[in-house]
Amino acid sequence: MxxxxxxxxxxxxxxxxxxxxxxxxxxxxxxxxxxxxxxxxxxxxxxxxxxxxxxxxxxxxxxxxxxxxxxxxxxxxxxxxxxxxxxxxxxxxxxxxxxxxPRGADPAVVAATMNAALSSWVALKARVHFEPGQSVLVIGATGNAGSSGVRVAKHLGAARVVAAGRNRERLDGLLAEGADELVPLTSDEAATAVAYATAAAEIDVVLDYVWGPPAEQAMQAILSARTEHTRILDWVQVGGTGGMSITLGGNALRHNALRISGSGFGSVIMEDADLPGLSAALASGLxxxxxxxxxxxxxxxxxxxxxxxxxxxxxxx
Structure with missing residues (x-):
């Protein structure tokens, strides 16, 4: 044997x-x-x-x-x-x-980057059917998956990408990787809420790698500042570093066109996600x-x- x-x-x-x-x-x-x-x-x-x-x-x-x-x-x-x-x-x-x-691609580089980029690519391609020209907020953008989400969103045609994260040095660096605006996440909840309201009130899609209480805070700040309440806001939960549960009042759903979904194994039809396209993009250095x-x-x-x-x-x- x-x-x-x-x-x-x-x-x-x-x-x-x-x-x-x-x-x-x-x-x-x-x-x-x-x-x-x-x-x-x-x-x-x-x-x-x-x-x-x-x-x-x-x-x-x-x-x-x-x-x-x-x-x-x-x-x-x-x-x-x-x-x-x-x-x-x-x-x-x-x-x-x-x-x-693709032939000639470095297997180690593909292995390092594929999982990091997969969550945002699949969410935008197969979960919310993102359209070029829309805007995207990435919460938890300073981790590998979140920072990859910034690049992926821009690669797929996002007109505007807002990056939110705690590591200020890494967050600032995302301006060179496709982010148009930044939301520094700090212990000052009031300042964080103002930053969300200023940068992301009219966002189209949220890729949320944090969830938990930080997501509650972000939702409240964004929905309170939103002026086009009938404009669909797709909030996609793709990670849970901040916790696995949130509390959401029914008023938020009744007063806004808020759609909450999750993206991961079992929630999408992978054939719709164009994974060969992602593979080629990663091999070219996305x-x-x-x-x-x-x-x-x-x-x-x-x-x-x-x-x-x-x-x-x-x-x-």
């Missing part, structure tokens, strides 16, 4: 451990591919800790939720595998789930996330690494 190395989640309280496991055998139309790079995103860590909605239902389980892979014919592809894992030397995939990656490359043999060290702003840990077998 052929064996391979894999990162296995054996306890939600520990990092994945390197283990030798059997190489899976192709079946039911599945294809065996070589894994080239796996990005360790917040979602990947959350799934391995039992804190994400894609977390495995039973253990042990293979870690990882996506990967850049190489097919038998040499073609590169990106694949999302929530619930089945990806952090191994080889994995089984359904060919229809493979997203082509999103600047630096890969911090770690070999699979050091997976436990990789799990302990704290990414710096603009960096993402990438494991290579």
């Amino acid at each position: 052929s064996m391979m190395k894999a990162a296995m989640v054996e306890s939600f309280d520990e990092p994945p451990h390197l283990r030798s496991v059997p190489v899976p055998r192709p079946h039911s139309g599945k294809e065996l591919v070589d894994v080239l790079a796996v990005g360790i995103s917040h979602a990947t860590r959350g799934a391995a800790a039992g804190k994400h909605y894609t977390s495995p239902k039973s253990l042990p389980a293979l870690a990882g939720i996506d990967a850049v892979v190489r097919r038998k014919n040499g073609d590169l592809a990106f694949v999302m595998s929530p619930g089945t894992g990806s952090l191994a030397e080889r994995i089984l995939v359904d060919p229809k789930d493979l997203v082509p990656v 999103v600047g996330v630096r890969p911090h490359i770690v070999p699979l043999a050091d997976v436990e060290k990789a799990w302990a690494h704290v990414d710096r702003p603009g960096e993402r840990t990438v494991i290579v077998p």
Whole structure:
């Protein structure tokens, strides 16, 4: 029996451990591919800790939720595998789930950037059917996914992008990456509310990577300042760093054309998201996330690494 190395989640309280496991055998139309790079995103860590909605239902389980892979014919592809894992030397995939990656692209760069850009791309392409010329507010714009959202929105034709975040140095840097206006998030709630009201009162789409009480504060400030109450405001929850619940009064919904939705695995038809377009855009340098490359043999060290702003840990077998 052929064996391979894999990162296995054996306890939600520990990092994945390197283990030798059997190489899976192709079946039911599945294809065996070589894994080239796996990005360790917040979602990947959350799934391995039992804190994400894609977390495995039973253990042990293979870690990882996506990967850049190489097919038998040499073609590169990106694949999302929530619930089945990806952090191994080889994995089984359904060919229809493979997203082509341009030849010559750096697998580590694609692995570092794809997950970061995926949330905003999918939300704008397949969740709210964003139209070029609309305006976008990104809340939590100083993280990798949020800053990628600024670039993605501009790439897709946003006429105006407002970036909101706490890291002031990183926030200021977003002006060179596509942001037109900034909302500094501070402990001064009154000042933050004024900043939201000034910059985002007539926004069309909100990509919210924070949620929780900060989202409540932002909603109240924006809706209170809005003058065109019948103009649709699509508020898309794509992350929960500020909490997983909000309290929203019914008046906000009755008095405004507010549509709240979530974007993630299971909420969109991925065929509508034009992922090959995203892959090509990333390969050409759309999103600047630096890969911090770690070999699979050091997976436990990789799990302990704290990414710096603009960096993402990438494991290579």
